[in-house]
Amino acid sequence: MDAAALLADLQAAFPGAAPRPSADMPGLDVPAADLPAAVTRLRDAHGFDLLADLCGVDRGPAVSPRFSVVVHLLGSGHHAYLRVAAACPDDAAPEAPSLTAVHPGADWHEREAFDMFGIRFAGHPDLRRILMWDGYPHHPLRKEFPLAGMPVDLPAADVAAVTGRRVEPAPMMGGPFVSPGGTMAKAEPVARDESWNEENPKP
């Protein structure tokens, strides 16, 4: 697979396509609006017939464009990988066209990217959360979401009423947990500072 020839062909069809810096496999940036057409062309004309992965990327609130959709394609005939990325034009309400019409396997990947990043996929047949419960108010992999979590209500109102519990933040209590090394008996991962937890805030 000649990456330069591939890029030239795609740039002829989609003027917005550009090479994308990549350390492992050839990478391409395409405008979000051209993503389904570009993936269709890669599937039909260049043999990239398998969608290996689809995920979202958040570069943080200071960067624009903030959200991207990254697609990994594999050609089962020539065994070459290709990365195609599309930046979502709207930073506040990120949206990208769905690839489910091109690769049906994109269905759950797009649901996960929607769940974790809040990227809406236009044309998706069933865009619901897949990991968190319906009605969860946050998107946990966004940069502003704390690792410990946010306090929200339990998904079931009756269980919350009986137990009086909520979803509580779970700080790492000095973590991340690292192994101090040494013999096996002493190599258990521990936190460097265990003086704070849910009840006693971090000093």
Next chain:
Amino acid sequence: MGNTEYAYNSKVEGEVIVTRADAVVNWVRRHSVWPMPMGLACCAIELMAAGGSRFDIARFGMEVMRFSPRQADCMIVAGTVTYKMAEVVRRIYDQMAEPKWVVAMGACASSGGMYRSYATLQGVDRIVPVDIYISGCPPRPEALLDGMMLLQEKIRTEGASLRRTFRGRTVETKVVG
């Protein structure tokens, strides 16, 4: 006619055991614990091993794993309880008949374990009352057996009362006898 002999009779010696009713009830209960395997993660694999022939939980009278909460009286929470799954755990617990006990097997069920995150319940004791906590990640089957024998001991020494749920309230009935 009827038995009118109230005095000591050496003929019946060795055939009569005198005890308290609650001791009998507890003896029956602790030797026929029917666990509900709430297998949610890798701890469930150890739970299966404990049920298999090598470790053989049947030696202690609690091998009758029932996947229906209606037929079980001890929920073994084996694995990571996410907030999404907490609702299911609580609902299954509510469907179990009284008296019932809960065993939190392993670090995740006891405290959330290594999953200190936005998605994981930090200990199943936040939604159901836990009787026995078993440490380990995952605990070996021997640890589970030890925990279950501790539960038997706890049932044996339980106050002589019949716990039951009546119209959503747990009421205690003292056994007199």
